[in-house]
Amino acid sequence: MYVAWRDLRFARGRFALIGAVVALITLLVGFLSGLTGGLAAQNVSAVLALPADRLVLHPVGDAAATFADSTIDQSTVDAWRSAPGVDAVTPVGIAQTRAEGPGASTAVALFGLDAGTSFPAPRRDDEIDLSAGASKDLGAVVGDSVTIAGSAYRVAAIGGDEWYSHTPVVTLTATAWAALDERLGGTGQPTVLAVSGSPAWDTVAADTGTAASTPLSSLTALSTFRSEIGSLALMIAMLFGVSALVVGAFFTVWTMQRSADIAVLKALGASTPALVLDALGQATVVLVLGVGVGIGLTALLGALAGGALPFVLSPLTTLAPAAVMIVLGLLGAAVSLRTVTSSDPLTALGSTR
Amino acid sequence: MILLDDVTLTYPDGDARVTAVDHVTLEGRPGVVTGITGPSGSGKSSLLALAATLIRPDSGRVIVDGVDATGLDAAGRTGLRRERIGIVFQQPQLLPSLTAREQLRVMAELGGRGLRERRAAVRGRVDELLDAVGLGDHADRRPAQLSGGQRQRVAIARALVHEPRVLVVDEPTSALDSARGAEIMALISRLTHERDTATLLVTHDLVHAGALDETVEVVDGRASRVAAV
Numbered sequence: 001m002y003v004a005w006r007d008l009r010f011a012r013g014r015f016a017l018i019g020a021v022v023a024l025i026t027l028l029v030g031f032l033s034g035l036t037g038g039l040a041a042q043n044v045s046a047v048l049a050l051p052a053d054r055l056v057l058h059p060v061g062d063a064a065a066t067f068a069d070s071t072i073d074q075s076t077v078d079a080w081r082s083a084p085g086v087d088a089v090t091p092v093g094i095a096q097t098r099a100e101g102p103g104a105s106t107a108v109a110l111f112g113l114d115a116g117t118s119f120p121a122p123r124r125d126d127e128i129d130l131s132a133g134a135s136k137d138l139g140a141v142v143g144d145s146v147t148i149a150g151s152a153y154r155v156a157a158i159g160g161d162e163w164y165s166h167t168p169v170v171t172l173t174a175t176a177w178a179a180l181d182e183r184l185g186g187t188g189q190p191t192v193l194a195v196s197g198s199p200a201w202d203t204v205a206a207d208t209g210t211a212a213s214t215p216l217s218s219l220t221a222l223s224t225f226r227s228e229i230g231s232l233a234l235m236i237a238m239l240f241g242v243s244a245l246v247v248g249a250f251f252t253v254w255t256m257q258r259s260a261d262i263a264v265l266k267a268l269g270a271s272t273p274a275l276v277l278d279a280l281g282q283a284t285v286v287l288v289l290g291v292g293v294g295i296g297l298t299a300l301l302g303a304l305a306g307g308a309l310p311f312v313l314s315p316l317t318t319l320a321p322a323a324v325m326i327v328l329g330l331l332g333a334a335v336s337l338r339t340v341t342s343s344d345p346l347t348a349l350g351s352t353r
Numbered sequence: 354m355i356l357l358d359d360v361t362l363t364y365p366d367g368d369a370r371v372t373a374v375d376h377v378t379l380e381g382r383p384g385v386v387t388g389i390t391g392p393s394g395s396g397k398s399s400l401l402a403l404a405a406t407l408i409r410p411d412s413g414r415v416i417v418d419g420v421d422a423t424g425l426d427a428a429g430r431t432g433l434r435r436e437r438i439g440i441v442f443q444q445p446q447l448l449p450s451l452t453a454r455e456q457l458r459v460m461a462e463l464g465g466r467g468l469r470e471r472r473a474a475v476r477g478r479v480d481e482l483l484d485a486v487g488l489g490d491h492a493d494r495r496p497a498q499l500s501g502g503q504r505q506r507v508a509i510a511r512a513l514v515h516e517p518r519v520l521v522v523d524e525p526t527s528a529l530d531s532a533r534g535a536e537i538m539a540l541i542s543r544l545t546h547e548r549d550t551a552t553l554l555v556t557h558d559l560v561h562a563g564a565l566d567e568t569v570e571v572v573d574g575r576a577s578r579v580a581a582v
Contacts, residue, residue: 272431
C-alpha cells in the first residue's frame with residue numbers, strides 16, 4: 001500500500017471524483033433499498049405478524065395460491081387441526097374495503113381472527129382494533145365509532161403498525177369479519193390458516209389440497225408485492241451492475257495510465273502479489289470512503305424523508321447494500337489487475353517516458 | 354560480481370530469428386565500472402537486459418553474486434533484482450507521486466520476504482544516499498520539482514539504497530547536457546568504488562569514457578574488444 005497511499009494523495013482530484021460517483025450510486029441504492037423496505041412493510045407487515053410457522057392458502061383450480069383468491073372451508077380447517085404435530089390453527093379472514101372514522105374516510109384491510117394470539121384482535125363482535133396507521137388515517141382513538149359497510153364498531157384498542165397491500169389494518173373478531181365479508185360480497189370463509197407446530201407440512205397440504213409455506217415465502221402469493229418489489233429489486237440490481245462497471249472502468253483506465261510505473265516497479269524487484277495488493281488496497285480505500293459517504297447521506301435523507309415516505313432505515317437497507325457495493329466494486333477493480341499481472345518489466349528498459 | 358557466461362539471445366523476426374547477443378562472455382567485478390559500448394543496434398541493451406535478469410538467454414548462464422539467474426523463474430528473478438541488483442534506466446523513471454525520499458524508501462516496499470528488516474535497513478540509508486548524490490535538501494521534492502540531472506541522481510540513489518552487489522546502468526547521460534552528463538558519470542564511478550559494486554554501464558557516448566574503468570565493445574551481438582581505460 002506504500003505507492004497506493006501516495007497515489008491517492010497525489011491524484012486526489014481524480015480519486016475524489018470516482019469516490020463521489022461511488023457515493024452517489026450508493027446513495028441511490030441506499031435510498032431505493034430503504035424505499036423498497038418501506039413499501040414492502042406497507043404491503044406485507046400484517047402477513048408477517050400473523051402467529052404462524054406456516055401460512056396455509058387454498059389454490060383455485062390449477063393456478064398458484066394467492067391471498068386474493070384463497071378461501072378455506074370448515075372441513076379444511078378441521079383437517080389441519082386434527083393433523084398430527086399441529087399445535088395451533090388460527091383461521092384468518094382478509095378483505096379490503098373503506099372505513100369511515102370521525103376524522104376521515106380511508107381504505108382499510110380487514111383482518112378477522114379471534115383474540116388470544118400475538119396478533120392484536122378485539123374480544124367483542126361490535127369492537128375493532130386499529131393499527132396505528134388506521135387510527136391516524138381515520139382520525140379515530142379508543143372509544144370512537146368507526147363505520148364499515150354500514151355497521152358501526154367501537155374502537156377497542158390501537159395496536160402496532162400492521163399494513164396489508166398498502167392499506168392500514170383494522171381487526172375484527174372472526175364472527176364479525178365473516179358477517180362483514182358476506183355483506184361485502186364474499187363467502188365469509190377465512191382466507192388463510194395460520195398454523196403452528198411441526199406436522200408433515202407437505203403431506204397435510206397435499207391431503208387437504210392446500211399450499212403451506214412460511215410467512216416470508218407466502219409473500220409471493222401477494223401479486224402487488226411480487227410486481228412492486230420485483231421492479232425495485234431490478235432497479236437496485238442494475239445499479240449494482242452500473243457501480244461495478246464504473247469502478248472497473250475507472251481502475252482499468254487508471255492502471256493502464258500507470259502501466260509504465262508498474263513495469264518500472266517490477267524491474268526494480270516488486271513482486272506481483274505486492275502490486276496486486278497495492279491496486280486492490282487502493283480500490284478498497286476509494287470504495288469504503290465513497291460507500292461510507294453514500295450510506296451516511298442515505299441515513300440522513302432517509303431520516304428526513306421517513307415521515308413523508310414509506311422508508312425503512314435498517315442494517316438490511318444500509319449495511320447490506322453497502323457491503324454488496326464494496327464487493328462488486330472490488331470485482332470491477334479486479335478487472336484492472338490483468339494490466340498489473342501482465343506488465344513486462346523489460347519495457348522499463350529503453351522506455352523514454 | 355556478475356558473470357555473463359557464453360550467453361546467446363535471439364529474437365523472433367517473422368519466420369526467422371535475429372541474434373541480438375552472440376556467445377558473449379562478460380564479467381563485472383566489484384568496485385569496477387565496466388562500460389559496454391557499441392553502435393546502435395549492436396546488442397548493448399539486450400546484453401544489459403540479460404545482466405539485469407529482465408530476460409532469460411537462449412543459452413549460457415547469468416551468474417549474479419553467485420546465483421545462477423538462468424535457473425530461476427520470473428518470480429525468482431524478480432526477487433534477485435530486489436535483493437542484489439540495482440538498475441538505473443536511460444530515463445530516471447521516477448514515480449510521479451513520490452518525493453525523492455520516498456523514491457528510495459519504495460525499494461523496501463516491493464514485497465517478498467524479510468520486509469521488516471529490509472524496511473529498517475533501507476530507511477537508515479535513505480538520507481545518507483541522498484546526501485551522497487547531493488540532494489539532501491531536495492528530499493521532499495517530487496520529480497516534477499527536480500531538474501533532469503537531479504532526477505537522474507535520485508534514480509542512482511534509488512538503485513543503490515538496498516546495497517546491491519551489481520549495478521546495471523543504461524545510457525544514464527542520454528537526456529543530459531555534457532556538463533550534467535559528466536557529473537552523473539563521475540557520481541556513478543565514485544559510488545561504485547566507494548560501495549564496491551560491480552557496475553555494468555551501457556553508453557554509446559565515449560565523451561565520458563574517463564569514468565569507466567574498462568570497456569567492452571559490442572558489435573553485431575559480439576563482444577569484440579575488452580580494454581582497460
